[in-house]
Amino acid sequence: MNRRTIVFAATALIASADGASAHARLRSASPAAGERLSAAPKEVSIVFSEALEPKFSTIDVHNAAGIRFDTGAARSGVDAKTLVVAVKPLPPGDYTVVWHATSIDTHKTEGSYSFMLLG
Numbered sequence: 750m751n752r753r754t755i756v757f758a759a760t761a762l763i764a765s766a767d768g769a770s771a772h773a774r775l776r777s778a779s780p781a782a783g784e785r786l787s788a789a790p791k792e793v794s795i796v797f798s799e800a801l802e803p804k805f806s807t808i809d810v811h812n813a814a815g816i817r818f819d820t821g822a823a824r825s826g827v828d829a830k831t832l833v834v835a836v837k838p839l840p841p842g843d844y845t846v847v848w849h850a851t852s853i854d855t856h857k858t859e860g861s862y863s864f865m866l867l868g
């Protein structure tokens with residue numbers, strides 16, 4: 750490759766990395782954002798718009814005091830677009846779910862939402 754070819758290849762790579770089409774975005778979740786539950790869930794499950802690399806994707810679940818309730822690593826659910834993490838028995842309260850997703854094209858996205866477990 751001469752220098753011009755390398756510059757062109759690098760520019761093309763940046764352009765494709767900039768494309769938003771393959772970034773994993775949250776499509777739905779269980780518990781859902783803002784949901785008020787009367788029974789404690791045993792896991793938190795998030796469906797994304799793209800297939801994920803579960804080894805490089807995480808779901809943290811913590812209460813208002815910052816105490817973590819997720820247990821173990823996040824794993825794929827029913828398909829590669831679903832990420833699941835088990836949670837300890839949840840006392841009533843407010844919970845925040847923080848997710849970091851790496852899609853199979855290695856692009857990273859993140860977000861968070863909250864749900865409430867009624868007493």
Ligand SMILES: [Cu+2]
Binds near residue numbers: 770772773852856
């Ligand atoms: Cu992407």
